[in-house]
Amino acid sequence: MTETSDGGGGPPRVAQLRPGLWDTVNERYPGSMIDKADFVPLAPLRKPLSECRLVFISTSGVQPKGSMPFDTVHPVGDYSFRRVPSASRPDELEIHQLKYPTASANRDLNVIFPLDRLRELADEGVIGGLAENFYTFIGYNMDPERLERTLAEDIAAAVSEEGADIALAAPA
Numbered sequence: 001m002t003e004t005s006d007g008g009g010g011p012p013r014v015a016q017l018r019p020g021l022w023d024t025v026n027e028r029y030p031g032s033m034i035d036k037a038d039f040v041p042l043a044p045l046r047k048p049l050s051e052c053r054l055v056f057i058s059t060s061g062v063q064p065k066g067s068m069p070f071d072t073v074h075p076v077g078d079y080s081f082r083r084v085p086s087a088s089r090p091d092e093l094e095i096h097q098l099k100y101p102t103a104s105a106n107r108d109l110n111v112i113f114p115l116d117r118l119r120e121l122a123d124e125g126v127i128g129g130l131a132e133n134f135y136t137f138i139g140y141n142m143d144p145e146r147l148e149r150t151l152a153e154d155i156a157a158a159v160s161e162e163g164a165d166i167a168l169a170a171p172a
Helices: 021-028 103-107 115-123 144-162
Strands: 002-004 013-015 053-058 062-064 082-085 093-095 133-136 166-170
Touching (some): 053 115, 053 144, 062 082, 133 144
Parallel strands (some): 053 133
Antiparallel strands (some): 002 013, 062 093
């Protein structure tokens, strides 16, 4: 993406490096693009960050060793999630994901699943603590309605049960 000017003194626009890309995506995967009207405003914090319990949600496919692997080859994706205890050590976890290179993450899991960094923030008092579990799934899901109807709602219910005050969601 590159910034361009509209010539009229207005704010810069972002030009596509590949014109027509979004039209192609919309043709191949109807309903998969997010409209501005789809955005949900962020909820305001009800207490200071230093008192908030944080839950982490990731599309990394990280999961406890020995748990059921994600289905990384299904043509429309896997719509399940895994709980990852926030007290886990990186050597107790593995990555089940084919859609992104995992070599760096296998050397240091914190590059995609920042267990140690989040614990450091809790230890330093930046955040109040961590929820008992973090949540992970694979980001390759080709049915956005199903993603929202099942996976997103299931994770939201699980996060709500955790009693976390804030959520950090990160793509892999």
